[in-house]
Amino acid sequence: MRWMTWFVMFWLAVIVCAAQIEITIWTHEDPNRTPLEERYIQEFQKMYPNVKITRVTYPSAKIREVVLTAFAARKGPDIFNMEIQDAYPYIVNERVAPVNLSVLGLKTFDELKSLYVEGALDAVTYQGKIYGLPLELTNWCIFINKKYFREVGLDPEKDYPKTWEEMVQISEKLVIREGQIIKRRGFDFRYPYYLTFLLPMVEQLGGALFSDDGKTAIVNDEAWLKVLRFMKDWGPNGRNLGSPTYTAARKEFNKDNNTVAMCLSGLYQIDRIKAENPNFYNSKEWMVVPFPVFKDAVKDVRCNYYGHYYMVNAESSKEKQEWAWRFINYILSHPEDYLLNVGLIQPKRSLIESDTFKNYPYAKVFLQDMERAHIVPLHPKGPQFEQLIKEAVESVMLTTTTPEEALRILKKKANELLKEE
Amino acid sequence: MGQAHLFPKVIDLRTLERKKAIWGFIFTMPAIIFFAIFSFYPMANAFWTSFFRKELLSLKAPRFVGLNNYLYLLRSESFWNSIKATAIFAFGTFVPMVLFSLSFAALILTRKRFQKFLQMAYYSPAVLSSVVAAAIWLLIFDPRGLSNQFLNFLFNTKGIDYRWLSNENMLRLATIIVYFWKYVGYFTIIFVAGMASIPKSIHEAATIDGANRWQDFWHITLPLIRPTTLLVSVMSMIQCLRTFSTQYLFVQGGAPIKPIDVITLSIYNTAIRDRQIGRASAMSVILFLIIMSFSYLQIRISKTENITY
Numbered sequence: 058m059r060w061m062t063w064f065v066m067f068w069l070a071v072i073v074c075a076a077q078i079e080i081t082i083w084t085h086e087d088p089n090r091t092p093l094e095e096r097y098i099q100e101f102q103k104m105y106p107n108v109k110i111t112r113v114t115y116p117s118a119k120i121r122e123v124v125l126t127a128f129a130a131r132k133g134p135d136i137f138n139m140e141i142q143d144a145y146p147y148i149v150n151e152r153v154a155p156v157n158l159s160v161l162g163l164k165t166f167d168e169l170k171s172l173y174v175e176g177a178l179d180a181v182t183y184q185g186k187i188y189g190l191p192l193e194l195t196n197w198c199i200f201i202n203k204k205y206f207r208e209v210g211l212d213p214e215k216d217y218p219k220t221w222e223e224m225v226q227i228s229e230k231l232v233i234r235e236g237q238i239i240k241r242r243g244f245d246f247r248y249p250y251y252l253t254f255l256l257p258m259v260e261q262l263g264g265a266l267f268s269d270d271g272k273t274a275i276v277n278d279e280a281w282l283k284v285l286r287f288m289k290d291w292g293p294n295g296r297n298l299g300s301p302t303y304t305a306a307r308k309e310f311n312k313d314n315n316t317v318a319m320c321l322s323g324l325y326q327i328d329r330i331k332a333e334n335p336n337f338y339n340s341k342e343w344m345v346v347p348f349p350v351f352k353d354a355v356k357d358v359r360c361n362y363y364g365h366y367y368m369v370n371a372e373s374s375k376e377k378q379e380w381a382w383r384f385i386n387y388i389l390s391h392p393e394d395y396l397l398n399v400g401l402i403q404p405k406r407s408l409i410e411s412d413t414f415k416n417y418p419y420a421k422v423f424l425q426d427m428e429r430a431h432i433v434p435l436h437p438k439g440p441q442f443e444q445l446i447k448e449a450v451e452s453v454m455l456t457t458t459t460p461e462e463a464l465r466i467l468k469k470k471a472n473e474l475l476k477e478e
Numbered sequence: 479m480g481q482a483h484l485f486p487k488v489i490d491l492r493t494l495e496r497k498k499a500i501w502g503f504i505f506t507m508p509a510i511i512f513f514a515i516f517s518f519y520p521m522a523n524a525f526w527t528s529f530f531r532k533e534l535l536s537l538k539a540p541r542f543v544g545l546n547n548y549l550y551l552l553r554s555e556s557f558w559n560s561i562k563a564t565a566i567f568a569f570g571t572f573v574p575m576v577l578f579s580l581s582f583a584a585l586i587l588t589r590k591r592f593q594k595f596l597q598m599a600y601y602s603p604a605v606l607s608s609v610v611a612a613a614i615w616l617l618i619f620d621p622r623g624l625s626n627q628f629l630n631f632l633f634n635t636k637g638i639d640y641r642w643l644s645n646e647n648m649l650r651l652a653t654i655i656v657y658f659w660k661y662v663g664y665f666t667i668i669f670v671a672g673m674a675s676i677p678k679s680i681h682e683a684a685t686i687d688g689a690n691r692w693q694d695f696w697h698i699t700l701p702l703i704r705p706t707t708l709l710v711s712v713m714s715m716i717q718c719l720r721t722f723s724t725q726y727l728f729v730q731g732g733a734p735i736k737p738i739d740v741i742t743l744s745i746y747n748t749a750i751r752d753r754q755i756g757r758a759s760a761m762s763v764i765l766f767l768i769i770m771s772f773s774y775l776q777i778r779i780s781k782t783e784n785i786t787y
Contacts, residue, residue, distance in 0.1 A: 129534045150535040236637015301732030302643040451734040455644035
């Protein structure tokens with residue numbers, strides 16, 4: 058009899074385990090987001106005991122290669138997110154599944170679009186279907202350490218840089234060097250995200266990455282040349298105000314250790330300051346101002362924004378896909394939590410119109426900039442174009458290459474890449 | 479009677495040899511299977527893939543393009559830059575690595591005390607993962623790091639930035655230093671083992687014949703360790719041609735890619751960033767052929783009879 062009981066229990070356990078659905082989610086590291094999403098996983102698993110969610114994190118720089126190799130081997134996770142310019146080729150190559158509307162309780166994609174602010178889902182709309190739901194839309198503004206401004210006789214509230222020319226002048230005042238070695242940078246760029254911050258600088262001067270018909274790359278030589286000259290002047294071969302070889306400015310900024318006075322980052326930086334250096338956060342010695350424009354700009358374009366969208370593997374079973382969308386819908390139904398705990402903006406109308414958003418520090422600065430910006434260019438070869446721009450910028454900043462020569466090479470390579478099958 | 483007695487013995491020996499061969503085959507089977515699955519299959523697969531145009535994310539069937547990937551590479555400016563970067567790195571590292579590891583081995587063996595300690599000290603960087611080593615050196619080469627401080631102290635200068643990560647030549651030198659530091663100890667140990675295997679009596683005979691230390695090293699040690707020198711030179715050349723993590727991490731750390739865009743890094747970027755796995759496979763085949771030819775050349779040049787004592 059006892060033997061029989063054990064036998065029945067064993068097979069019951071086998072059946073229960075077999076019925077359990079396991080969903081794997083791969084996402085980038087974000088120390089503030091992890092506890093929040095782990096909590097949602099617990100809640101979701103409690104609601105649906107037959108579902109087990111495994112959340113795996115990878116460093117931001119690593120996740121694109123991990124996901125790519127997994128998908129190449131047809132062993133991709135059920136859910137993942139990456140910066141949209143990296144995720145876009147997954148949509149074009151039909152590797153991700155369209156949003157399951159019935160799980161969300163919706164009937165049409167237009168109904169889904171109406172829940173979000175204008176254009177928020179454009180990046181994941183392909184051939185009439187929507188392939189992802191936004192975890193965040195992020196643009197970058199300038200973070201300022203007010204203390205260092207006052208130290209050099211500047212009033213941060215009035216004297217903050219509005220143009221790139223002013224950025225150079227103010228950085229010259231703020232920089233501390235020991236010979237050729239920079240001890241404190243006034244400001245430094247966010248290398249190597251050139252499609253995000255450098256392309257808008259080119260666009261401000263009338264340039265573009267692609268022509269309107271999409272047949273030519275690197276449009277308007279004068280605009281590109283001016284930006285390349287600006288970067289050369291910024292780097293160690295010029296005024297020596299910063300360089301890609303120094304530690305990332307946004308990381309140093311949080312430490313408030315007299316190594317950088319300004320950096321370029323998103324709204325999430327506020328929560329990172331709070332987590333990493335509460336004293337600095339509470340001191341209120343920091344502020345956020347808009348992305349500068351060139352003095353002779355022909356277009357008022359601000360820093361490009363990018364998005365992270367949760368997507369579902371098209372090769373997961375239909376059942377898993379359905380549960381994956383159900384889970385994504387559940388975690389994304391807390392946009393206020395994401396804003397308050399992680400500093401991420403989920404572009405839902407309900408959030409943007411809420412008092413929580415309106416009262417969030419500097420949310421207005423970011424929103425106003427976003428209204429004058431556009432999403433990073435989405436192209437199946439986007440990462441290759443970014444690499445070519447990186448090579449051009451860093452060759453003028455760090456080697457003896459002239460801006461004219463760098464532009465010639467960039468134009469040649471970019472147009473070859475564009476024409477390649 | 480005598481012959482009848484001999485035959486079973488011969489048969490016994492043959493059976494024994496056959497048994498030994500079978501067992502030998504059984505024991506080596508796991509290694510052969512392991513090699514076939516994890517080395518031979520990927521190599522053959524890369525060779526096959528190099529004739530196709532295949533987008534890593536696409537579910538469409540790869541398109542046969544014959545030798546187009548190879549022709550594209552031979553016309554590509556970036557690929558030739560990679561060949562140049564690899565050649566500079568390999569020769570810049572290989573020559574000092576062999577010379578210094580030989581010298582360090584000789585130095586260790588002349589010490590009467592601390593031999594084991596010195597061996598351990600030289601070998602320890604080889605235990606570190608390449609990524610960790612590159613990350614440590616990245617901090618050292620930071621403009622505010624130890625390398626600038628040391629050189630400023632050495633040359634009694636103040637605030638000179640030697641631009642380890644931004645000047646083309648300094649950047650190449652920086653990657654060579656990291657690799658040299660990491661592997662010189664490993665090859666030193668191989669030389670120590672080679673030198674220690676020379677019987678003492680040969681050195682004693684040379685000393686009795688009036689040879690000084692230098693003559694002993696030049697005319698006794700060096701010729702007798704030729705197989706070890708060949709091993710070290712082939713191994714270190716292969717290592718240098720396959721370098722990846724140092725260059726990868728330096729580029730991630732903000733260094734310009736062009737001067738250190740070695741073939742392996744270019745393969746990685748072609749496959750992972752550009753998602754062109756066919757082209758990346760063609761590059762791997764070319765790298766394989768380069769390594770094979772260098773190894774063959776080295777073996778031919780240093781061809782020597784077996785040394786027995």
